[in-house]
Amino acid sequence: MELNRSAGILLHPTSLPGPYGIGDLGDCAYRWVDFLFGTNCSLWQILPLGPTGFGDSPYQCFSAMAGNPYLVSPYMLLKDGLLHSDDLVNLPEFPDHEVDFGKAIPFKLGILDRSFHQFQHSAPKEIKIEFEEFFSDQEEWLSDYALFMAIKEANGGVQWTKWESGLRNRVPSALKTAREKLNIAIQRQVYRQFLFFKQWKELKGYANRKGVTIIGDAPIFVSHDSVDVWVNRDLFFLDESGEPTYVAGVPPDYFSPTGQLWGNPLYNWDNHKRTGYKWWVARLKNVLSLVDIIRLDHFRGFAGYWEILGNAKTAEKGRWVKAPGFNFFKSIQQEIGGLPIIAEDLGVITPDVEYIRDHFDLPGMKILQFAFEGKPSDPFLPHNYRRNCIVYTGTHDNDTAAGWFERVDERAKKFCCNYLNCDGSEIAMDMVRACWGSVAVFSIAPMQDFLGLGNEARMNYPGNPSGNWRWRITTDLEDEQLVEKIRNLNYLFDRENPRKNNSDSKILSN
Numbered sequence: 041m042e043l044n045r046s047a048g049i050l051l052h053p054t055s056l057p058g059p060y061g062i063g064d065l066g067d068c069a070y071r072w073v074d075f076l077f078g079t080n081c082s083l084w085q086i087l088p089l090g091p092t093g094f095g096d097s098p099y100q101c102f103s104a105m106a107g108n109p110y111l112v113s114p115y116m117l118l119k120d121g122l123l124h125s126d127d128l129v130n131l132p133e134f135p136d137h138e139v140d141f142g143k144a145i146p147f148k149l150g151i152l153d154r155s156f157h158q159f160q161h162s163a164p165k166e167i168k169i170e171f172e173e174f175f176s177d178q179e180e181w182l183s184d185y186a187l188f189m190a191i192k193e194a195n196g197g198v199q200w201t202k203w204e205s206g207l208r209n210r211v212p213s214a215l216k217t218a219r220e221k222l223n224i225a226i227q228r229q230v231y232r233q234f235l236f237f238k239q240w241k242e243l244k245g246y247a248n249r250k251g252v253t254i255i256g257d258a259p260i261f262v263s264h265d266s267v268d269v270w271v272n273r274d275l276f277f278l279d280e281s282g283e284p285t286y287v288a289g290v291p292p293d294y295f296s297p298t299g300q301l302w303g304n305p306l307y308n309w310d311n312h313k314r315t316g317y318k319w320w321v322a323r324l325k326n327v328l329s330l331v332d333i334i335r336l337d338h339f340r341g342f343a344g345y346w347e348i349l350g351n352a353k354t355a356e357k358g359r360w361v362k363a364p365g366f367n368f369f370k371s372i373q374q375e376i377g378g379l380p381i382i383a384e385d386l387g388v389i390t391p392d393v394e395y396i397r398d399h400f401d402l403p404g405m406k407i408l409q410f411a412f413e414g415k416p417s418d419p420f421l422p423h424n425y426r427r428n429c430i431v432y433t434g435t436h437d438n439d440t441a442a443g444w445f446e447r448v449d450e451r452a453k454k455f456c457c458n459y460l461n462c463d464g465s466e467i468a469m470d471m472v473r474a475c476w477g478s479v480a481v482f483s484i485a486p487m488q489d490f491l492g493l494g495n496e497a498r499m500n501y502p503g504n505p506s507g508n509w510r511w512r513i514t515t516d517l518e519d520e521q522l523v524e525k526i527r528n529l530n531y532l533f534d535r536e537n538p539r540k541n542n543s544d545s546k547i548l549s550n
Contacts, residue, residue: 048083251539
């Protein structure tokens with residue numbers, strides 16, 4: 041994959057500002073794209089866009105193909121004639137600085153239900169036609185997804201292994217009865233997906249026209265409580281009742297002394313291979329219809345993965361098992377016609393992982409926060425980078441740069457300040473500057489680091505099942521001083537958006 045020297049910002053849409061309790065795909069998202077364009081950034085990195093379940097994690101979704109309906113913008117619904125202005129009066133009081141999922145989700149679903157009612161009774165003809173075309177284009181996965189969600193809703197949200205046996209085991213007569221009985225609920229689920237895909241693709245088109253490339257995220261594993269596992273039981277290691285016999289995770293590492301027990305069912309790679317990786321091909325094509333480049337999470341797991349017994353309580357005990365690796369990526373490359381993929385190659389990386397990454401010319405990742413626990417030979421220090429890599433100050437799984445600096449030991453602080461030639465008073469921007477000045481082809485930082493925010497703005501604590509994914513930006517996106525600060529970095533380190541008029545760039549005086 042040929043990449044040009046660029047820079048960008050990591051910010052998930054849920055973190056955008058706005059009056060509806062959670063960031064969405066409305067006017068604030070367009071202002072965000074304008075902000076990126078104004079700063080001369082050409083990269084916007086996001087987290088997975090799927091429909092979130094327990095714990096509100098974008099890495100535990102009900103589908104690997106569907107979109108998150110909580111991101112649908114009420115403002116855009118009103119603009120498209122799919123909502124009445126009366127539906128947006130007397131809004132609940134939502135916090136500005138974080139997502140209160142307990143308040144935001146029922147409000148959003150209520151708005152979507154009212155929009156569905158209006159769609160059924162008074163939607164413009166062209167919208168109806170667009171809806172029918174969407175269902176026809178996406179029916180292969182959408183039909184099963186809508187049924188899955190309708191059954192789940194009718195059963196109080198319990199996971200599919202707790203459904204009655206006919207539905208759990210997908211007996212044709214039981215599915216036929218459910219489709220007839222739950223027809224309206226199924227149509228409502230299809231409608232929510234129609235809205236998400238419509239709004240997201242309009243936003244993506246706007247971003248691309250501004251020269252902004254969107255980097256998406258595809259988790260290697262899927263949630264057990266998902267339509268993917270319910271429909272494709274032969275592609276996973278499950279027992280007769282549908283429960284996983286082996287689950288995913290990682291052994292003890294930098295993030296957790298007991299490892300991370302993710303709990304996702306592991307793939308039966310032999311069965312995937314027999315189908316020519318059909319499910320994976322469809323999944324990645326779907327993701328690439330929504331984003332321009334995929335960050336493939338836990339890339340190491342395609343060469344070998346940590347296998348944990350399904351009833352284990354921690355990830356400490358397990359074993360490494362070989363995965364298809366090279367054969368998988370060769371097949372995907374042939375089917376897709378290329379590999380616009382960033383390899384998330386963090387953690388314990390073995391020679392076979394490096395071979396696959398380098399053979400397919402995939403850029404790996406560097407995290408600057410990891411660089412100061414070792415010696416000058418540490419591979420995460422900028423002077424040790426190669427060009428074909430993506431450098432981050434930190435990701436959604438890390439503390440903010442300021443939060444990290446506050447908690448590390450004195451030795452790491454001293455090494456960091458010595459290396460960056462700083463006193464630590466503006467450590468976040470000093471780290472951003474080091475990333476931008478490196479040879480790495482892409483340089484990306486979370487928005488929190490441009491704002492110098494501390495631990496209170498952290499997005500995720502790996503291993504914690506709740507309380508994550510809540511942070512929202514409260515800064516004015518038209519703050520010219522902030523825009524100039526980022527634009528200056530992009531100019532100085534030759535990372536400017538090629539669509540932006542270079543004459544706009546200028547060096548700020550100190």
